[in-house]
Amino acid sequence: MNPRKPYVRPISKTSWFMTQSRYKVYMLHEISSLFVAIYSAILIIGLVRLGEGEAAWQGWLDAVTSPIGVIFHLIAFVFALIHTTSWFKAVPQAMRIQRGEEIVPGKLIVGAHYGVLAAVSLFVLILAGVA
């Protein structure tokens, strides 16, 4: 007779992420993709509208500046920042750079990423401002 009776603790497939704060943070990163998706759709629609002529484009612009549009973009902006910071934080793990015997310190890699972020952002803003 086998006296074993291993006990399996149940895990909720739909709410497991509420059990630890690190899981909540992870889910926050994941959910950023929802906003990426919606924002991309809005942008693609914008392009379609642009192709359809001035009135269509103005309609799109009006929608974007409507209260709902603004609220959405504000939330999306926050999630974009969440995406950016978490992505940068993970880069040194996913992309280890070794020079000779030394592993390039993560801080340096992350720092460089923030540098590029600043440069790209500035470039776009100048483009938008000057154009």
Add this chain to the structure above:
Amino acid sequence: MQVIEADVIIVGAGGAGLRTAIAVAEADPKLSIALLSKVYPMRSHTCAAEGGAAGVIKSNDNLEYHFHDTVSGGDWLTDQDAVDLFVNEIPKELLRMEHWGCPWSRETSGNVAVRPFGGMKIMRTWFAADKTGFHMLHTLFQTSIKYPSVKRFDEYYTVDLLTDDGACYGCTAIEMRTGQMRQFRGKAIVICSGGAGKIFPFTTNGAVKTGDGMAMAYRAGVPLKDMEFVQYHPTGLPGSGILLTEACRGEGGYLLNKDGYRYLQDYGLGPETPTPVLKAMELGPRDQLSQAFWHEQKKGRTIPTKWGDVVHLDLRHLGEKKIDERLPLIRELSAKYVDSDPVTTLVPVRPVVHYMMGGIHTDIHAATPLNGLYAAGECACVSINGANRLGSNSLGELLVFGARAGRGAAEYAKKGLTAPSERLDALAADSEARVKAWFQRTQATDRVPDLKKRLTTAMEDGCGIYRDEATIKAACDIIVDVRERFKNVALEDKSSVYNTDLYQTLEMDAMIEVAQTVAVSALERRESRGAHQRLDHVKRDDEAFLKHSMAHYNPNGEPRIDYLDVVITKSKPAERVYGARAGGQSAA
């Protein structure tokens, strides 16, 4: 009882057991192998070895040097034929480990690096930072997965050997997750069950090192050899007994007494030099370093703490970079366990029981006197360590003699000898009855943990760094008493699934046997040699005691001790020379 058959049965899956298994598999892939271990292989205590494994590889070194260091380090109680073969085969074994992926530390050229170690004239210790044993164990374990003929029985507690008519045909073991006993039948058996440091209260050894295999072989009639030689390592962390590897001193660490003085120069190990010189000062042999501590303590020059007296290990001058590169684990352990970061602070240390030079008597083929029974690793005594093992010889030993045991057992297994199965069934039933008795006993007068404390304390008091007739006798008496009382212990946990009360009780059973051989062998050896120092017989006595003690099981009382000649080939016993006269190379 379920019967499991295999050609070769290996008890223990530490460094020695795994090396044995690989050797059998390579000798003949057709042989089936059962590899039993009471813990998952990677939990075996080989993982704790830090410093390294000695083997001649560099051009400034040669086998003769390693031979002489080992023989004199062992105070001439080594068998020189065994040492000869040992120093010859280690480099090859270490290279094999390299080919199997062991992450040895390297020189910039890409060749393996070596570091200095105590009692060695030349730097020859291969290392993988300060986790050498860990990396060796995992390399061996992972490599063993490559061989389909190796069938592992993880978490099987081996209880008894099955012997009939002067030969061994298997063992009984309990599957720990079900509590059920199995009968393992094999054509050759190899014991690789590790050491027995746990018979002392303050030790670097892990919980698994309770001498089970030694006791099994001993009860089956195989003598335990040179059991009185117990190595104290000079640098253990007070309280926990965690080891700070000899490599700390190899890399240049100092030992300081309470006045900040490098006291080893007062004990024939000087002169003091700022950078390490091999075979001198902190790189002297372990027995002498531990004995020096004892004298300092007697002179009141140690530092009292709540965990006993300590001296200081000073690594500060090595600098953070070197410590992080070469001794990262040491830094972590010291910082966590005694709140001393070696980069900036002195680390308190004291001698701690570390290694059993003695063990199951084997010849140079790792064969015991019992046909079909082999032994390798710390549980065995081929006599390469003599009266004092040199640091970093043990990891080499388990490779060399593990491989030999494997090849020997494979060869023997092919003879296909078996015993009548009724006979083995009867033996297995006896073994099961012995275990069942613990379950059935209800009235306990003593508890295992209490008896264990009594036993280990007796060992420390009676068989410590220095011993004499009176202290050893006292220990012997307590052991007899403990053995008597142990007959009356009852299990407090009667369940089957993973019953650790049962396994600790079986371990205690083994510890009593092993402790008794240590004490009685120590009592009978009326001389001082290596790690066995008698205050009442302070001189080495080659006339009477250039011999191995052999402890034979005696069901009716204390073990019977007789003696076996030491094999001497080219090195006549002489004075052990350390310090300036040893002519050790600078290790800077």
Add this chain to the structure above:
Amino acid sequence: MSERTIELEVLRYRPEQDQEPFFQTYKVPCEEEWVVLDALNYVKEEMDRTLSYRWSCHMFVCGSCGMMIDGEPKLACKAFLKDYPTGKIRVEPLSNFPIERDLVVVLDDFVEKLESVKPYIIPKEERTVEQGEYLQTPAQLKAFKQYTLCINCLCCYAVCPQYGLDESFVGPAALALAHRYNMDSRDLGRAARDDVVAAAEGIWHCSFVGACSQVCPKDVDPAGAIQQAKFAHGIDYLTSFLPGGKR
């Protein structure tokens, strides 16, 4: 001696008696310097012989004593009581594994996975002992050294939700081990490991939660190893479609 009483809440489960696990509290007189393992050992020796758990080395290198301590997977020999000022500590068996008994979990699944990734050198050509060692520079050693440090304590599995939700996932430590060999200059076995490592249940099942690396007591960084492996195996996959690529 400075003593302090700790309330140790231990999850007990004795399969022969209990239908399900329950908490049992022990009031343990402890030394200030102790780790949780010392407290458990005290319980085992002085209070309750029936408590079962695994341990051996007491120096965080054997990997036996992984357990949930106040909800975090930790080595009991590395969890210092002084870091638990409230004096109440909750000890449970590692999450995501079936409980065999008390704090002992069933490891079969992990062991199978470890074996499945072919964790040994698969060399281009065998080398004989006479040929000496493979040359490997300190830089080449550095490239994989971190991933050799895993002690198989399973803390990472206990915190990886993907493993918890779906145990077909090969999981952090086994995948990091595969990466260790793939990164070793002596090894050429990446293609041979592809089958398991680059399967849907392998690296691709990891969603980079990163918790594994946060709890790893040996800083192995399995999360990083897996992402690096995704890149390497991913390139292998894509190039296998190029002319001359191996499929």
Add this chain to the structure above:
Amino acid sequence: MARSAKAVPWFLFAAGGTVLSFILPVMIFTTGIAPALGLFTDALSYDTMSAFVGNWLVKLVLFGILTLACWHAAHRLRVCAHDFGIRADTAVAVILYGLATVGTATAALALVSI
């Protein structure tokens, strides 16, 4: 077990994640928040926009960003669905990657027709 084709969407996901991490915040600000603040009104006027997007280099860059964004999002949402307990992975994948394809195609068509 067998080698999986997940490498393909993963590379798109990873490349997308990287590109987005640099460009997304400023883009959302420029096209979504700035207009409401009355900033960049000139830049977003029909004329400048048409001229700007009329440039082939700009078309290419926008196409790249939008494609990667779609696939990044699709792949990550697939994981999300799993994490929320939806276990019909194949169906989820078909739908999400399908949407990403639609997005990519629409973007291409729109860009070409400007």
